[in-house]
Amino acid sequence: MNSALQINIKKHLAKQKMSAAELERRTGIPHAVVNILHGRSKNPSLRTAQAIARELGCTVEELFSEQADPLPTGAWDANLFKKSADAICKEIATHTVEASVEKVAACVCEVYAYTKGSPTGNIDARFVSWLVQKNIVDLAAKK
Numbered sequence: 048m049n050s051a052l053q054i055n056i057k058k059h060l061a062k063q064k065m066s067a068a069e070l071e072r073r074t075g076i077p078h079a080v081v082n083i084l085h086g087r088s089k090n091p092s093l094r095t096a097q098a099i100a101r102e103l104g105c106t107v108e109e110l111f112s113e114q115a116d117p118l119p120t121g122a123w124d125a126n127l128f129k130k131s132a133d134a135i136c137k138e139i140a141t142h143t144v145e146a147s148v149e150k151v152a153a154c155v156c157e158v159y160a161y162t163k164g165s166p167t168g169n170i171d172a173r174f175v176s177w178l179v180q181k182n183i184v185d186l187a188a189k190k
Contacts, residue, residue: 051113052091053084057157060104069166076100084161085177124163131158134170137163138179152179164173 060070067080074080079095082088091099093107115122132155138145157178162170 050086050089052084052089052111054160055105055110055112056080056083056103056162057160059105060115063103065103066166070097070099070102073102085183088161107108124159127162127168128155128159128169131155131162134172134175135179136156138175139183142179142184144184145169154182161169 056067056070060067067084069139071077074095076095076098079088079091080099083091096107096110100110103110123136135151135154135158139151143177157165158170161174162168165171
């Protein structure tokens with residue numbers, strides 16, 4: 048699934064109600080956060096990690112900590128959770144793969160956390176598609 052770094056960045060973005068684009072603007076490092084969140088950058092430079100941590104109000108160690116909580120804190124939004132589940136199920140239905148309950152639930156939680164942390168609060172269909180491809184379709188193909 049996602050790395051501790053991805054989970055922790057999403058958690059901090061949601062907590063501060065900040066978008067990835069806003070974090071990139073504040074750090075002055077274009078594409079760094081989106082590349083990390085989408086798994087294209089798994090080992091950012093120390094300079095990048097320090098800039099992200101500074102803007103999120105945490106330490107570099109906290110960003111990489113395995114003790115991550117994958118869901119944002121605060122009140123549960125039942126409507127957003129349902130929309131997240133619907134989006135994941137709809138995307139999975141476009142593929143001819145079987146997915147475990149655990150993988151589907153993890154994807155729903157990721158979409159929920161990602162959307163909860165976005166400034167618009169709208170489900171990003173591209174993120175849903177990418178997430179299902181990476182965590183369900185590609186893994187099924189490897190079996």
